[in-house]
Amino acid sequence: MKIADLSTNDKPNWCPGCGNYGILMAMKQALVSLNIPPHNTVVVSGIGCSGKIVHWLKTYGFETLHGRPLPVATGIKLANNRLTVIANGGDGDGYGIGGNHFIHSLRRNPDITYIVHNNMVYSLTTGQTSPTSQKGFKSKSTPFGVIELPVNPLKVGLAMGGSFIARGYAGDLAHLSKIIAAGIKHKGFSLIDVLQPCVVFNKVNTYDFYKKRVYKLEEEGHNVRDVEAAWRKADEWGERIPIGIFYTDDRESYEQDLPQLAKKPLALQELNADVRRELMERYA
Amino acid sequence: MTGKKKKGEIINSFSWKIGGPAGFGIKASGEIMSKALMRAGLWVFDTDEYPSLIRGGHNTYQVRASDEEIHSAVRQLDILVALDEATITKNFREMRKGGIIIYEETTAPVSKIKTLIKKRGDIRLFPFPLVKIAEEEGNILMRNVVAIAASLAITAFPITVLNAVLRDFFRKKGSRVISSNIHAAMRGYKLAEKYAKEEITDYAVRLVPLVNDKNGKKKRILLTGNDATAMGAVQAGMKLYAAYPMTPASSILHTLAALERKYSLVVKHTEDELAAMNMAIGAGFAGVRAMVGTSGGGFALMTEALGMAGCSEVPVVAVVSQRVGPSTGMPTFTEQGDLRFVMHASQGDFPRVVLAPGDVEEAFYKIGEAFNYSEEYQLPVIVLLDKYLSESHKSVNPFRTSRVKIRRGKLLSQKELNALKEYNRYEITPTGVSRRVIPGMKGGVHHVTSYEHDETGHFTEDSRERTAMVDKRMRKLEYLKKRLPEPMLYGNKRAKITIVTWGTPKGAILEAMKLLKKEGVLINLLHYIYILPFREEPLMKISRRNRLIIAENNATGQFASVIREKTGVYIKDRILKYDGRPFFPEEIKEDVLRIIRGDSK
Structure with missing residues (x-):
């Protein structure tokens, strides 16, 4: 399998320099490295700049609604647990309007890789604040600066029992593709929050901003099984910003706890139920 | 029919109501009564009325029985069992001429309304020691069983049928509970029989078991519209049900959840109705028959995803059991107020099917058709029930499950897909229906989207492509219309x-x-x-x-x-x-x- 096998004829219409290009390429590299055939992969997205990613990836895809990629992805996974399901969403999509699905997916633990294109701003709607914008961030909807604190998705992930909590950086393709591959391999819900510069609407969290700050957890001996260490690292944001896998454990995925999926995915089962006897037993 | 009909006697046309606060076992009483009458070969219909609370309030359960098929509840009552005062004050106007009110002065004093009852002049009062017998037999809760037995004694219906139902009903509670209920019933029956003989010798209504098939039994089933919907969906090959509890749709969730492993289904109580609908659509895209169930308020949350199913042409079935609106309204009461809402829910023009079964049989068979239309025409199908259908039991002859056919339309097999030179998910066709493949199939890679798109699924804002795609989608409905059964x-x-x-x-x-x-x-x-x-x-x-x-x-x-x-x-x-x-x-x-x-x- 080659990168070209995953490429469509169309060119992405993201802005030049957008962090989404890095995420798209990292996804392709991860799928190639794992040798997952395109017809066994479903990429699900929401609405926003990130949502368009399904159009430029030659796998099965579903571009859903703003905030809803996770329940759609979960439905796909429950219907056919042999598929590799990757959900994509933005920070507004996942941590704002889809926040309820986000927290419940973490505790539900379906085997889905969830890549959040976190640019800390609403871009497709031309520059409003987002749930991850830093306090004081000025935008069209917050001309006097954001009053709320930003969502810390990694801490939410840990608090909700997430079984794979990671952060990548769109400017470090090789590193990001490795995290995505690890997320896909992980049997459970993999949260991958990706720091993604928006070159048009976010003049604070730029490539330059991140370049100076990001460092790799694995280079500093972080133990991914140590939940307390993960909490400490998740709190680190300032002069130094950690990227990499914060935490992972091996608890059962949602599908693994469903015996009705053990033999065959739902989508491949025969539709031959006959409830005749059941009716007599229950209702006669 | 057995026994001779005396002059003026009404045989097997019976309407009975029991009422009391929540927690008194009103629902159980109604179900026991219904089942006893059905097992005796009578046709039965029952319906309940209850407020949105767990303890207290005014709850009633009406049971009708007849030797002809019954299609609805009625206003007139033959026997009213009052476990509290409110049952009498709120229901005595419904009493038929000569009807009987079974009550106990200590818990349901009629003295206060005696003048009203006197004024009507044609209601018989039947004071009966319901609580006393129940307590002596070990549990005050059994007063309802005593009341059922007394009602049956008055109508000369054999107690043996009731005992059998009590055995089944309390099976999970063990033999002690069963035997004390049967004892209480027997005592109530004998005492009421004695009173009835002494005091109301001319009571007109008699219930006579019908025994007219070879095995000495008429095998029927007694179930609600929700039961029929759930069972019909399983019969039709539904594989995923996603829902958030909401009266009056919740019992579909309960029934299906219990059947999950036996029939290899996934039944998911989701975090909200948004998730339920989106999950079902995801599953539909991946090739399983998926359904959601809710009421109007929950459907309001599903409307954004409904439009996505319409635009992306993913099959999904939504059961909406209507209750009284607007807003939270009267959650446990019935109405048909959501027709216009479901017809127009979600933005833009897109095809959908809206259907409303009229009774339990139609609920069972039509849910299968809902799945067929949703797959054949690749669109959302909305099935409207209401509280009255969802929660009323009707006796019916057992469904002919072989009548439920599964039609999946243009869902391609891998072999059929292999034979194609080119595959486009949204190919423009004369009927508007395009060939469908599901993820995992080799050579069919495509994406679907909530954006307007061209034949490949790629988004478009081109004026000609947009118009063509709207026309394609809407054509499905014209095509389907010609094939729909007439009213x-x-x-x-x-x-x-x-x-x-x-x-x-x-x-x-x-x-x-x-x-x-x-x-x-x-x-x-x-x-x-x-x-x-x-x-x-x-x-x-x-x-x-x-x-x-x-x-x-x-x-x-x-x-x-x-x-x-x-x-x-x-x-x-x-x-x-x-x-x-x-x-x-x-x-x-x-x-x-x-x-x-x-x-x-």
């Missing part, structure tokens, strides 16, 4: 007056037709199950020769407005009810008489 005409074809309705008022109207016939008034019924797409011709045809009356369980005549919109036929005469209760045959009869006699209300 049924019930009753005498030569009648000059036709009641038009949709969904559940069917039952009360069928019964009202019989009552009207006795008055010399001949009417028939045009019953619509499929509202979208709408078959105009039958309505237009009948409107040219008959006087039409519409009957709907809502305030504004939503279906009447649909008819006018689709056909230009304006139906002036309307029977609308929106007090949270279903139609009763008696009131349909009165309203029809009022309308044809030109009286003002």
Whole structure:
């Protein structure tokens, strides 16, 4: 399998320099490295700049609604647990309007890789604040600066029992593709929050901003099984910003706890139920 | 039928109601009574009324039995069992001439309303030591079983049938509970039999078991619209059900959850209705028959995803059991107020099917058709129930499960896909239906989207492509319309007056037709199950020769407005009810008489 096998004829219409290009390429590299055939992969997205990613990836895809990629992805996974399901969403999509699905997916633990294109701003709607914008961030909807604190998705992930909590950086393709591959391999819900510069609407969290700050957890001996260490690292944001896998454990995925999926995915089962006897037993 | 009919006797036409606070086992009483009568070969219909709370309030359960099929509840009661005072004050007006109220002075004092009852002059009071017997047998809760037994004694119905039902009903609670219930029932039965012989020798209503098949039994089943919907969905190959609990749809979730492993389904109680609908759509895209169930308020949250199913052409079935709106409304009461809402929910124009089964049988068979249409035409199908259908039990002959056929339309097999040179998910076709493949199939890679798109699924804002894609989607509905069953005409074809309705008022109207016939008034019924797409011709045809009356369980005549919109036929005469209760045959009869006699209300 080659990168070209995953490429469509169309060119992405993201802005030049957008962090989404890095995420798209990292996804392709991860799928190639794992040798997952395109017809066994479903990429699900929401609405926003990130949502368009399904159009430029030659796998099965579903571009859903703003905030809803996770329940759609979960439905796909429950219907056919042999598929590799990757959900994509933005920070507004996942941590704002889809926040309820986000927290419940973490505790539900379906085997889905969830890549959040976190640019800390609403871009497709031309520059409003987002749930991850830093306090004081000025935008069209917050001309006097954001009053709320930003969502810390990694801490939410840990608090909700997430079984794979990671952060990548769109400017470090090789590193990001490795995290995505690890997320896909992980049997459970993999949260991958990706720091993604928006070159048009976010003049604070730029490539330059991140370049100076990001460092790799694995280079500093972080133990991914140590939940307390993960909490400490998740709190680190300032002069130094950690990227990499914060935490992972091996608890059962949602599908693994469903015996009705053990033999065959739902989508491949025969539709031959006959409830005749059941009716007599229950209702006669 | 056994036994000789005495003069003036009414055999096997029985209407019974029990009432009391929540927590008194009112629902259980009704179910036990219904099952006993059904197992004796009688036709049964029951319905309950309860407030939105867990303890207290006024709860009632009405059971009807007959040796003819019953289609609805009635207003008139033969026996009322009052476990509290409110049951008497709120229900004694419904008593038939000569009807009996079973009560106990300590818990349901009639002394306060004695003058009212006296004024009517034709209600018999039957004071009975319900609590005393129950307590002596070990548990005050058994007062309802004592009351059932007393009711059966008065109507001379054999106690043995009841005992068998009690055995089944309390099986999980163990043999001690069973035997004390049977003891309590026996005592109640014997005492009531004695009282009845001494004091009300002329009571008219008698219940006689029907034993007329070879095995000495009439095998029927007794189930609600929700039961039938759940079982029908399993029969139709539904594999995923996602829902958030909401009255009156919740029991579909409960039934299916219990069957999850046996029938290899995934049944998911989701975090909210948004998740439920999106999950079902995801599953539908991946190739399984998926369904959601909710009421109007939950469906409000599903509307954004409904439009996505329409745009991306993913099959999904949504069961919406209506309750009283607007907003939270009266959560445990019935109404048909969501027709216009589900017809138009979500932004933009897209095809959908809206159908409303009228009874338990239709609920079972039509849910299968809902799945077929959703897959054949690749669109969302909305099945409208209401509290009355969802939670009322009706006895029916066992469903013929072989009648449920599975049609999946243009869902390609891997072999069929391999034979194609090119595959486009949204190929423009004469019928509007494109070939469908599911993820995992080799050579079919494509994406679907909530954006407007071209034939490949790629988003487009091109004016010609946009128009072509809208036309393609909407064509499916025109094509489907020609294949939909026509509305049924019930009753005498030569009648000059036709009641038009949709969904559940069917039952009360069928019964009202019989009552009207006795008055010399001949009417028939045009019953619509499929509202979208709408078959105009039958309505237009009948409107040219008959006087039409519409009957709907809502305030504004939503279906009447649909008819006018689709056909230009304006139906002036309307029977609308929106007090949270279903139609009763008696009131349909009165309203029809009022309308044809030109009286003002």
